[in-house]
Amino acid sequence: MKPQISDLKSHTSGSSGEADESLFEYLHAEIMNYVVSKNVPMNKDGEENLTRLEHMGFYVGYRIIERITREWPRFKEELDMIKFICTDFWPPLFQKPIDNLKTNHQGIYVLQDNEFRLLKRLGNNDSKQYLCESPRLIAFTCGLLRGSLANLGIVSIVKAEMTSLPSCKFHVEVQRV
Amino acid sequence: MTVHNLYIFSRNGVLLYYAEWNRLNKSGITKEEEAKLMYGMLFSIKSFVNKISPLDPKEGFLYYKTSKYTLHYLETPSGLKFVINTDNISQNVRQLLQQLYSQVYVEYVVKNPFCQLNEPIQSEVFKSKLDELIKKSPIFLNRSL
Numbered sequence: 032m033k034p035q036i037s038d039l040k041s042h043t044s045g046s047s048g049e050a051d052e053s054l055f056e057y058l059h060a061e062i063m064n065y066v067v068s069k070n071v072p073m074n075k076d077g078e079e080n081l082t083r084l085e086h087m088g089f090y091v092g093y094r095i096i097e098r099i100t101r102e103w104p105r106f107k108e109e110l111d112m113i114k115f116i117c118t119d120f121w122p123p124l125f126q127k128p129i130d131n132l133k134t135n136h137q138g139i140y141v142l143q144d145n146e147f148r149l150l151k152r153l154g155n156n157d158s159k160q161y162l163c164e165s166p167r168l169i170a171f172t173c174g175l176l177r178g179s180l181a182n183l184g185i186v187s188i189v190k191a192e193m194t195s196l197p198s199c200k201f202h203v204e205v206q207r208v
Numbered sequence: 209m210t211v212h213n214l215y216i217f218s219r220n221g222v223l224l225y226y227a228e229w230n231r232l233n234k235s236g237i238t239k240e241e242e243a244k245l246m247y248g249m250l251f252s253i254k255s256f257v258n259k260i261s262p263l264d265p266k267e268g269f270l271y272y273k274t275s276k277y278t279l280h281y282l283e284t285p286s287g288l289k290f291v292i293n294t295d296n297i298s299q300n301v302r303q304l305l306q307q308l309y310s311q312v313y314v315e316y317v318v319k320n321p322f323c324q325l326n327e328p329i330q331s332e333v334f335k336s337k338l339d340e341l342i343k344k345s346p347i348f349l350n351r352s353l
Contacts, residue, residue: 054317060321152319153333160332161322168321 059149062087063167081170088174089181096179097121109205112183113140120179125149138205142176147199154196165193176201211348212277212293214338217315218326219287219301221247225329227338229348250281250289279307288313298347312337 034125041103063084070080099120106112117129121144132144149168169191185205192200213228223243235242250269257269271280273296282290282305290305317323318336323331342348 041256047211056319063321152316152332155333155336158332164322 044168056149059168059171063171067167081167084167084170085174085177088171089177089178090174091171092178092180093180093182095124095175096182099123100183100189106183109185110134112185113142113178113203116176116179117142124175129159136164138207140203140205142201143198144201145198147172147197150199151197158196162193162196165196166191167189169199170195173201176203209298209347209350210295211298211345212295213263214293214342215243215246215289215291216329217243217247217250217289217291221251223247223328224288224326225334225338227335227342229342238283246291247289250291274325278285282306282309284309294347301347304341304345304347308338308341312341 052183066081066084100115100184103115106115113132113134117132121128123146125148127144127146127148129142130145131141133141133143146159147169150165153165153168173189173191177187180187180203186208187206188204190202190203190204210230212231214226215223216225218224222245225238226239226243235245237245249324253272254269258265261268268283269281271278273279276296277293277321278295278298280301281294282302284290288309289307292301292305294301312334316331316337317329319335320326320331323329323334329335
């Protein structure tokens with residue numbers, strides 16, 4: 032038994048073990064299942080009510096941005112903040128940066144991730160199998176984006192769009208007052 | 209070298225997945241009956257091997273071989289059973305089964321929140337990744353027999 036135990040220790044001391052990577056995914060999946068099982072009422076268009084998940088994401092994002100930006104100087108403009116989200120905020124959370132950023136320079140940004148971490152086990156090559164369930168996996172991340180932008184001083188609406196599965200587009204609409 | 213077919217059983221003997229590539233002889237019974245028969249035989253062999261072994265059986269049953277084919281068996285500590293039939297000259301099939309478990313089953317079934325565990329696998333990604341793994345392995349050589 033002894034060699035096995037020491038073996039296990041050397042394995043877990045590595046910075047990214049299996050548990051590090053998957054713990055968030057399993058926990059996220061359970062939270063999603065819990066929230067979905069709790070809300071029976073659907074809204075008018077037959078879509079599921081995922082606001083609770085979105086709210087959780089909002090507060091997580093609001094807090095996490097505090098820590099991630101501590102080494103950073105102040106941002107000059109809105110676009111810098113969005114760029115920061117794409118290149119420095121995304122990788123520690125989702126293991127890769129955002130693949131594509133588009134904007135109309137009037138407060139609408141489209142962030143595209145071609146292999147979104149929470150979706151990549153569900154489909155590849157345009158499979159449509161889990162397409163109608165996938166918004167459940169995205170709601171938390173939409174909130175995360177909205178919350179992190181809120182703490183940077185941008186009030187926004189975040190929507191997600193999925194057409195083929197591992198890829199996902201987040202539409203950020205900045206609300207000007 | 210060739211891979212004939214593959215069964216995945218849960219801890220309780222539910223057939224989670226079946227796939228076949230080069231199978232020439234059909235059993236003549238339904239897939240469900242065949243799965244029960246297969247599971248029953250594996251269960252018996254396992255207990256036979258463990259009881260009859262003159263030494264500590266360690267991993268127990270690993271494979272059996274007939275004049276025509278070899279059945280390779282991998283059971284995980286959680287009770288999942290991977291069974292693959294190949295011809296007699298295939299090498300490193302155990303390694304292939306390990307890969308199948310860790311790179312395909314865990315990744316695309318366990319980590320998919322919409323897959324129910326211990327129920328037959330419906331995921332299309334799982335099917336395509338499994339097919340890909342088997343077809344790119346050196347054991348799989350499509351040969352008309």
